[in-house]
Amino acid sequence: MDFDFVNSWSEPESFRAQSVVGSFTLDDVKLEKHFKGSLPIEGDDWQIGIIVGRSGSGKSSIAKRLFPDAYITGFEYTHQCILDDFPEGSETSEITHLLCSVGFASPPDWLKAYSCLSQGEKMRVDIARALCLPQKVVVFDEFTSVVDREVAKIASYAISKAIKRQRDKKFIAVTCHYDVVDWLDPDWVFCTGTMVFDRKKGLGRPLSSRFIGAALPCGKCFGSIII
Numbered sequence: 001m002d003f004d005f006v007n008s009w010s011e012p013e014s015f016r017a018q019s020v021v022g023s024f025t026l027d028d029v030k031l032e033k034h035f036k037g038s039l040p041i042e043g044d045d046w047q048i049g050i051i052v053g054r055s056g057s058g059k060s061s062i063a064k065r066l067f068p069d070a071y072i073t074g075f076e077y078t079h080q081c082i083l084d085d086f087p088e089g090s091e092t093s094e095i096t097h098l099l100c101s102v103g104f105a106s107p108p109d110w111l112k113a114y115s116c117l118s119q120g121e122k123m124r125v126d127i128a129r130a131l132c133l134p135q136k137v138v139v140f141d142e143f144t145s146v147v148d149r150e151v152a153k154i155a156s157y158a159i160s161k162a163i164k165r166q167r168d169k170k171f172i173a174v175t176c177h178y179d180v181v182d183w184l185d186p187d188w189v190f191c192t193g194t195m196v197f198d199r200k201k202g203l204g205r206p207l208s209s210r211f212i213g214a215a216l217p218c219g220k221c222f223g224s225i226i227i
Contacts, residue, residue, distance in 0.1 A: 001039040006032050007061055035062055037195040039188075046187035046199075048163055049172045050143075050180070053192030062192065063139050063174045070137040070172070072130050077114035082125055085114065087132055098128045101165065103158030119146040120155065127159055136170060143173035144180050156183035181207060 035058045041049065051059050064071050077085045086095045099110065104124040114122060123146060130138045144152035160183065163171045173184060181189060188199045189207050200207050 001041060001066060003038070003062060003066060004036045005061075005065060006034050007058075033058065033061075035065075035192075035195075037062070037190070037197070039066065039190055039197055040199075041188060047167075047170055048160060048184060048186040049170075049188045049190070050184060050186045051172065051174045051190045051192065052178055052181065053176065055176050057192040059174045059176070059192050060141055062190075063141060063172065067137060067139045067172065070135055070139045072126075072138060072140050075126060075129050080113045081111050082114050082117070083110055086129060090132060095128070095132075098131060098162070099124070101158070101162035102128050102131075103155050104128070120148075120151045123147060124155060124159075131162065131166065131169060131171075136168060137172065138169065139172045139174065141174040143175040144177055145175065149177070149179055152177065152180055153183045156180040157185075160184045 039049075051063055053059050075085070079085050083092060083095055096107075096110065099105070102124045104110075104121055106121075109117065109121060114125065117125065123144065127140060130140055144156060147155065159171075163169055173180065173186075186200070186207055188197065190197045198207060
């Protein structure tokens with residue numbers, strides 16, 4: 001799956017005031033960002049992938065271009081109980097099992113409205129709803145961006161287990177946080193900082209932040225210090 005496209009837009013380059021108060025003009029300049037790379041993932045021998053990189057490096061643009069029908073842009077929540085916001089026809093037992101599988105095992109909170117949940121709970125509900133969709137591939141943007149990093153790690157581990165139980169689902173996380181790579185245990189990683197694709201080698205080494213340039217050298221551990 002190769003891609004080569006340019007995002008262009010115009011921004012004001014300069015400001016020129018006129019003699020009349022409140023009258024001005026803006027001279028526009030055209031800006032472009034060029035994204036070129038390859039995601040060789042056409043086969044069915046994977047379930048979880050990650051597109052990771054710093055903000056502004058093209059993660060969302062690439063995900064939207066390559067997976068327009070699978071890209072999750074946000075769900076609408078209108079009921080006083082989140083269980084009622086899941087697709088019609090879904091069994092309550094199926095919904096609660098899915099919520100538990102993504103790390104949201106709190107029956108009292110299932111009866112709350114979405115707006116009353118914490119950010120971490122909202123993320124888990126969103127992912128549970130995404131996994132209920134009939135589509136085979138789900139692309140989830142801003143993955144774990146709204147939660148603290150410890151919650152992100154635990155949630156990523158639970159979500160990884162939940163997805164792997166559904167053999168017919170494929171999940172792609174789009175995130176600027178490299179730390180979730182170690183916990184989501186993906187089959188492949190695409191880093192937009194280097195435009196490099198890396199795939200898990202069978203039962204060999206796992207894909208983790210150490211192998212995709214996320215962990216910068218910052219000295220050695222001092223060990224125990226007694227004061």
